[in-house]
Amino acid sequence: MTTEYIKIRNHINGEWLTDQNGQYEPLKNPSTGAIIGEVPMSSQETSQQAVAAAAEAFPAWSATPLPKRMNYIFDMQQAMRDNLEELAQSIAIDQAKHIAEARGEVGRVIEILQMACSIPALIQGETVQGIANNINGRLIKAPLGVFCGVAPFNFPALVFGWFVPFAIGTGNTFVYKPSTESPLFMQKMMQLLIDIGLPKGVVNIVHGDRTTVEAWYDDENVTGVCLVGSTPTAHAIAEGCGRNGKKTMLLGGAKNFMVAMEDAPMDLMIDNVLMSGYGSAGQRCLAVSNIAVVPEIYDEFVERLLEASKKVTVGDAMDPDVFMGPVISANAKSRIEKYIEIGQNEGANLALDGRNPNIPDANKDGYFVGPTVFTEVTPCMQIAREEIFGPVLNIMKVGCINGALRMIKNHEMGNGAVIFTQNTFYTEKFINEADVGMVGVNVGICAPHPYLPFGGIKGSLVGNNKVQGKDAIDFFTQNKVATVRVVDPNAGKTTSAAKTDSSVRSCVAN
Numbered sequence: 001m002t003t004e005y006i007k008i009r010n011h012i013n014g015e016w017l018t019d020q021n022g023q024y025e026p027l028k029n030p031s032t033g034a035i036i037g038e039v040p041m042s043s044q045e046t047s048q049q050a051v052a053a054a055a056e057a058f059p060a061w062s063a064t065p066l067p068k069r070m071n072y073i074f075d076m077q078q079a080m081r082d083n084l085e086e087l088a089q090s091i092a093i094d095q096a097k098h099i100a101e102a103r104g105e106v107g108r109v110i111e112i113l114q115m116a117c118s119i120p121a122l123i124q125g126e127t128v129q130g131i132a133n134n135i136n137g138r139l140i141k142a143p144l145g146v147f148c149g150v151a152p153f154n155f156p157a158l159v160f161g162w163f164v165p166f167a168i169g170t171g172n173t174f175v176y177k178p179s180t181e182s183p184l185f186m187q188k189m190m191q192l193l194i195d196i197g198l199p200k201g202v203v204n205i206v207h208g209d210r211t212t213v214e215a216w217y218d219d220e221n222v223t224g225v226c227l228v229g230s231t232p233t234a235h236a237i238a239e240g241c242g243r244n245g246k247k248t249m250l251l252g253g254a255k256n257f258m259v260a261m262e263d264a265p266m267d268l269m270i271d272n273v274l275m276s277g278y279g280s281a282g283q284r285c286l287a288v289s290n291i292a293v294v295p296e297i298y299d300e301f302v303e304r305l306l307e308a309s310k311k312v313t314v315g316d317a318m319d320p321d322v323f324m325g326p327v328i329s330a331n332a333k334s335r336i337e338k339y340i341e342i343g344q345n346e347g348a349n350l351a352l353d354g355r356n357p358n359i360p361d362a363n364k365d366g367y368f369v370g371p372t373v374f375t376e377v378t379p380c381m382q383i384a385r386e387e388i389f390g391p392v393l394n395i396m397k398v399g400c401i402n403g404a405l406r407m408i409k410n411h412e413m414g415n416g417a418v419i420f421t422q423n424t425f426y427t428e429k430f431i432n433e434a435d436v437g438m439v440g441v442n443v444g445i446c447a448p449h450p451y452l453p454f455g456g457i458k459g460s461l462v463g464n465n466k467v468q469g470k471d472a473i474d475f476f477t478q479n480k481v482a483t484v485r486v487v488d489p490n491a492g493k494t495t496s497a498a499k500t501d502s503s504v505r506s507c508v509a510n
């Protein structure tokens with residue numbers, strides 16, 4: 001693990017740039033609170049410079065033969081395999097994601113790259129022969145230009161995988177803004193892209209805050225902006241991009257339900273609640289948050305969950321023996337603690353209080369919140385409605401599956417929901433009726449495999465576009481349609497039949 005002071009840099013037009021406007025924010029290790037480096041807060045000019053570099057690279061890159069573009073995606077995947085440990089450590093250092101989970105995140109991106117290697121099969125167009133005499137119609141999935149991407153702090157590698165391989169594999173160029181709280185992965189990843197020989201300007205990195213992003217809204221070189229982040233940020237970007245009709249792919253926040261039916265496999269469910277609720281210290285968009293339990297198993301579930309939660313070890317993200325690392329920042333810690341206070345004030349029963357968890361002395365200045373469990377929660381409480389984004393579980397009693405489905409429907413977020421049951425009627429009903437974008441059965445985290453799209457509905461997705469799978473190909477391409485009249489060169493003029501064919505006239509007029 002590196003102990004050197006980390007100087008995060010922008011990467012524009014093939015060059016690492018250390019200082020453009022001299023503004024830096026400290027980069028901290030959330031496990032210790034120590035300052036470990038600095039991140040540039042790029043100006044709007046720097047952000048536009050990155051877009052200009054991507055725009056300059058676009059003509060040559062989009063004209064690069066598809067197999068050659070694919071070679072870069074294959075090489076990117078191999079480079080990630082070869083450097084998996086270093087990439088995982090980069091995530092464990094600044095985001096303080098537990099090292100085992102960080103390895104899992106990088107592994108998932110490798111799978112996404114496998115999916116991106118299917119671009120040649122997925123980007124194929126369509127042809128309709130003979131729409132009129134000597135006239136054929138053809139649909140081409142064409143690249144669009146420069147896309148920009150904005151990442152949240154909690155999945156620095158995954159979000160790179162959702163955006164960059166699909167954008168550049170389909171022939172676009174890219175400007176990427178990592179979160180200032182977890183920029184190190186992209187620094188390492190960009191170096192790998194350079195090492196595999198990716199032409200300059202195809203991928204550019206700018207670090208910074210909202211100012212860096214706002215520079216793109218009126219930049220005529222920007223075709224579209226993608227975000228994975230909170231719902232207010234998704235709305236801000238939708239508004240900015242709407243002004244000039246730019247494309248957007250905006251994944252927002254979440255508040256996920258788990259439903260426990262009377263025949264739930266209890267051991268499996270408890271294991272999954274721990275992984276889903278406390279993994280990444282609850283900072284996942286698919287983390288379980290509200291758990292609706294039927295009366296038949298409510299008491300047993302609460303007892304088993306509390307017993308298991310008390311055994312969850314909390315400590316440094318680099319310590320393989322702890323289960324849960326810190327939350328991202330001092331601000332996040334105090335926001336979560338505030339929600340614990342709110343829950344108490346609105347009448348929920350604080351059955352396990354994660355404030356002031358037991359942590360090693362070396363981590364006393366880190367940002368730790370331990371497993372927290374509220375029971376007797378009702379759907380209208382603030383802790384049940386709002387995204388806490390920490391290791392806090394709300395247990396609610398629900399009479400039957402219809403009641404659980406109603407709670408899910410009435411919630412303003414709609415990312416994921418899972419059910420634990422062995423009954424096929426419940427399973428099918430839940431899959432059909434749960435009002436969310438991603439459903440799971442007997443799994444704690446219902447993250448779709450990269451071959452399928454990932455994204456929620458309602459407040460969890462602004463607009464319609466989701467990441468990965470075929471949806472990614474559709475987002476990063478335009479359906480360009482060509483109408484082609486075939487003229488016989490020997491005739492030297494169009495045939496008289498074609499001139500008089502009324503279907504040709506209507507086709508051309510339209």
Ligand code: NAD
Pocket residue numbers: 150151152153154155177178179180208209210213214228229230231233234236237251252253254284285387389415455456460
């Ligand atoms: P955030 O919204 O605070 O920040 C996300 C990114 O947007 C950062 O890079 C930030 O610099 C930038 N940003 C912030 N405000 C902006 C603005 N007004 N205009 C333009 N850019 C702005 O989110 P976060 O705290 O980094 O991440 C956690 C959030 O992300 C949670 O809400 C979580 O649910 C969500 N998330 C969602 C998914 C999903 O798949 N739906 C996945 C991961 C995270």
